[in-house]
Amino acid sequence: MPGDVSALQLLLSGDPALLAIVRLSLIVSLSAVVFGGLIGVPFGAAVALTRFPGREAVIVILNALMGLPPVVVGLAVYLLLSRSGPLGSWGLLFTPQAMIVAQTVLIAPIIAALARQTVEDLWSEYRDELAAMDVGPLGRIATLIWDGRFSLVTALLAGFGRAAAEVGAVLIVGGNIDGFTRTMTTAIALETSKGDLPLAIGLGLVLIAIVVVVNAAAWGLRRAGERLAG
Amino acid sequence: MRAPVTDLPIVLEDVSFSAGGVTILDRISLVLVAGSPTVLIGPNGAGKTTLLRLVMGLIAPTRGRVTWGGREQASPTHRAIVFQRPAMLRRSAAGNIRYALAAAGVPRARRAAHALALGALVGLTGLERRPARKLSGGEQQRLALARALAKEPQLLLLDEPTASLDPAATKAIEDVIRKVAASGIKVVMSTHDLGEAKRLAGEIVLVHRGRVIESGAAETFFAAPKTIEARRFIAGELLV
Numbered sequence A: 001m002p003g004d005v006s007a008l009q010l011l012l013s014g015d016p017a018l019l020a021i022v023r024l025s026l027i028v029s030l031s032a033v034v035f036g037g038l039i040g041v042p043f044g045a046a047v048a049l050t051r052f053p054g055r056e057a058v059i060v061i062l063n064a065l066m067g068l069p070p071v072v073v074g075l076a077v078y079l080l081l082s083r084s085g086p087l088g089s090w091g092l093l094f095t096p097q098a099m100i101v102a103q104t105v106l107i108a109p110i111i112a113a114l115a116r117q118t119v120e121d122l123w124s125e126y127r128d129e130l131a132a133m134d135v136g137p138l139g140r141i142a143t144l145i146w147d148g149r150f151s152l153v154t155a156l157l158a159g160f161g162r163a164a165a166e167v168g169a170v171l172i173v174g175g176n177i178d179g180f181t182r183t184m185t186t187a188i189a190l191e192t193s194k195g196d197l198p199l200a201i202g203l204g205l206v207l208i209a210i211v212v213v214v215n216a217a218a219w220g221l222r223r224a225g226e227r228l229a230g
Numbered sequence B: 001m002r003a004p005v006t007d008l009p010i011v012l013e014d015v016s017f018s019a020g021g022v023t024i025l026d027r028i029s030l031v032l033v034a035g036s037p038t039v040l041i042g043p044n045g046a047g048k049t050t051l052l053r054l055v056m057g058l059i060a061p062t063r064g065r066v067t068w069g070g071r072e073q074a075s076p077t078h079r080a081i082v083f084q085r086p087a088m089l090r091r092s093a094a095g096n097i098r099y100a101l102a103a104a105g106v107p108r109a110r111r112a113a114h115a116l117a118l119g120a121l122v123g124l125t126g127l128e129r130r131p132a133r134k135l136s137g138g139e140q141q142r143l144a145l146a147r148a149l150a151k152e153p154q155l156l157l158l159d160e161p162t163a164s165l166d167p168a169a170t171k172a173i174e175d176v177i178r179k180v181a182a183s184g185i186k187v188v189m190s191t192h193d194l195g196e197a198k199r200l201a202g203e204i205v206l207v208h209r210g211r212v213i214e215s216g217a218a219e220t221f222f223a224a225p226k227t228i229e230a231r232r233f234i235a236g237e238l239l240v
């Protein structure tokens, strides 16, 4: 397969177009993880630690949103950001920022749902001890987040994996503009349809490598957590 | 640091506790004073754990009232509890003790040395760096004791501290309890083990079906029980 050879050549030669695409993908997905984490972890912790009417429904919806189809998220964010949409005046459509927004919407529920589970399990285990030690509300939250840190980072990695691999949302709100909003996944889709297999395969390999590294990191964290904290 | 205010005596006046429509504790009146350990005995399901949680202030009575040194505030600054199955924080053994010290307001600079001393007191020397959750049942129980002692309580509540431990581990725990009691801390503990009650109690409270059946000095209780239930319990019959 000559395609393989040229894909490898592209990778090894550090092809600038390819590197730019990889870079943008990482920036978008990592930003989405940061924002998704800033929203998802506190939200998940809040749901875990409070009782309010409709809480069960919130949990069911949160869990359901984990399986949200990226294209639907893309469509919703598109409608929000399009010129005639409620946030149209921000002029974000077809920019990397729009892609970050879409991926944040996509993965915040994943992070929130996993964080909720983590914090709630830990809380049911810790609550009597922390009450007996007279630990205040802020101290409790800090303790639960710190002691659940390995699981919480795993949740962030799960969010990153989903963001990095999805194509629907970034395609719709980013527009796959060459050199501006083209990510690994949208480039692969485009190049494959054009028949330019070396670039598509090269990007595919990078994407697989990233997914492998993320999963290895999640695995390593879990092991480290067990070793350090039991 | 021990504040001048005291939690003792703890007075339960006509205290009842119900949950889910079931009366778990039924009109209990009890006074816990400073001195030798008070041991709550009674079969499983008698209400011992619920009673300890009330005394700790973790739950509020549905009827009657509990006062600590005459005060009704429930903040557990001067009392500590070791639960029957203590939860181990996901930290090292020493980390667990340091956490309790921090919660008790001990300045950071003094925590490490203090944690080491508390670990030694309960016989955990050499295990400080082990993850708490990897310790054996008896070691976890002793770690929970060290954690409870971190706030220098006036009152230490222990819920079946030796249940499910083998004789060696039981002896280790009982030795620490004796040391603690000798240091002037009031110990209130539960057990369904008659032998343990005899070994440790200065005062006995027999709980059965949510009521205090009989209470008094341990010597009197074992030598001249007043109630049928107490006589049967001491004779080793099953109270059901």
Ligand SMILES: Nc1ncnc2c1ncn2[C@@H]1O[C@H](COP(=O)(O)OP(=O)(O)O)[C@@H](O)[C@H]1O
Binding pocket: B019, B020, B022, B024, B042, B043, B044, B045, B046, B047, B048, B049, B050, B051
């Ligand atoms: N929160 C609760 N809701 C309903 N029943 C409870 C609750 N807590 C305890 N019980 C019941 O109250 C009884 C006494 O429990 P407990 O205090 O744990 O007894 P002991 O510690 O003597 O074994 C048991 O029958 C138990 O099932």
Ligand SMILES: [Mg+2]
Binding pocket: B045, B048, B049, B050, B084, B159, B160
């Ligand atoms: Mg019990």
